[in-house]
Amino acid sequence: MSQTTIDPRHLRAPPKKKLTLSWADERVRAIVWQVLIVGAVVGIVWWLVRNTQHNLEVRRIATGFGFLTREAGLPIGESLIEYTPANNYLRALTVGVLNTLKVAVVGVILATILGTLVGIARLSKNWLLSKIAAVYVEVIRDIPLLLQLLFWYTILQSLPPPRGALNPVTGVFLSNRGLKLPWLDWEVGHSWALLAFVAGAFATWLFTKEMRKRQMADGQPRPIWPAALGFLVGLPLVVWVVGGAPVGVEWPERRGFNFVGGLTISPEYFALLVGLVTYTAGFIAEIVRAGILAVAKGQWEAAQALGLRPGTVLRRIVLPQALRVIVPPMTSQYLNLTKNSSLAVAIGYQDIVSIANTTLNQTGQAIEGIAIIMLVYLTISLSISFFMNWYNSRIALVER
Secondary structure (H helix, E strand, C coil), X not given: CCCCCCCHHHCCCCCCCCCCCCCCCHHHHHHHHHHHHHHHHHHHHHHHHHHHXXXXXXXXXXXXXXXXXXXXXXXXXXXXXXXXXXXXXXXHHHHHHHHHHHHHHXXXXXXXXXXXXXXXXXXXXXXXXXXXXXXXXXXXXXXXXXXXXXXXHHHHHCCCCHHHCEEEECCEEEEXXXXXXXXXXXXXXXXXXXXXXXXXXXXXXXXXXXHHHHXXXXXXXCCCHHHHHHHHHHHHHHHHHHCCCCCCEECCEEECCEEECCEEECHHHHHHHHHHHHHHHHHHHHHHHHHHHHCCHHHXXXXXXXXXXXXXXXXXXXXXXXXXXXXXXXXXXXXXXHHHHHHHHHCCCCCHXXXXXXXXXXXXXXXXXXXXXXXXXXXXXHHHHHHHHHHHHHHCCCCC
């Protein structure tokens, strides 16, 4: 029996059906429903805006963001930039945003490290280690975060005063005033060295990308570590020496009823960071465990047949494949950690929520204050989502 092959070029697309102004046409119905829904949404938004404006006018409540330029008179315990109560509300809110970012960025990094280690420990062949990790995950996830924050804050407040501070390591003190650590006496040379390190990291990334491109072209591997060492260590070191080679270190010392010098981590920030990291790490651990289990056992068996060590198999073969499963739910946990940082108001840490609440209480600008809080969290969350989506697309499998 002969088979007839049809040339695809001779195939024609079916003719498009003309749009008729009839309710029987599904395209007309779709357009009508979309117009009605959009109109309803616009109408509701317009009614809310008009109703809000009317109520504000009746109660003679001022609106607008002009209050941002007025003197705040708001004391803030810790800030990353210079601030005094004589500064305006815009400066105070900026301090709050930076304090929120300080918690979110450091918390995401530490929670990722701790959660990954706990997730791997749950899959360990060591029975004791596996059970300890399992108990940690179950206990941490079943206790509300607010209670954990209050628990850690109470623990820190019950520590001895500075005169009887715990001194586990030379130069490190833990008391009810917080954690004191040695810190660099920061000078201009340090700033230039840090800038050189960032530039070196970017140069290392470009160099690695170029070397891998050449390896894909000719199949010849090229060492990357000498150039990386020069960019990441040599370049900042040279800049540091040229900048005067500052080596001053501030050591905390007891003076009177407190400490002077060094880096101070307040009890509020410390309790918030510990609570957020330990809580979020419990969820990340389960995500990591699920991602590793999603990799086929044949990958382990093939790597073991080649004589590779378990640590090398996990680091070089399993985890890179597991990332494609881990990254999407991990993004949600990063967003949760950032939004959960708003609970800082319960333990007295002055983040954007705390400072904005005080601002709206002093100025009466409730709508503007809430809008600022929403805008800050929306911007941070969208930034995290954009970065994680970009990273997820970079590690996605590419079909050949």
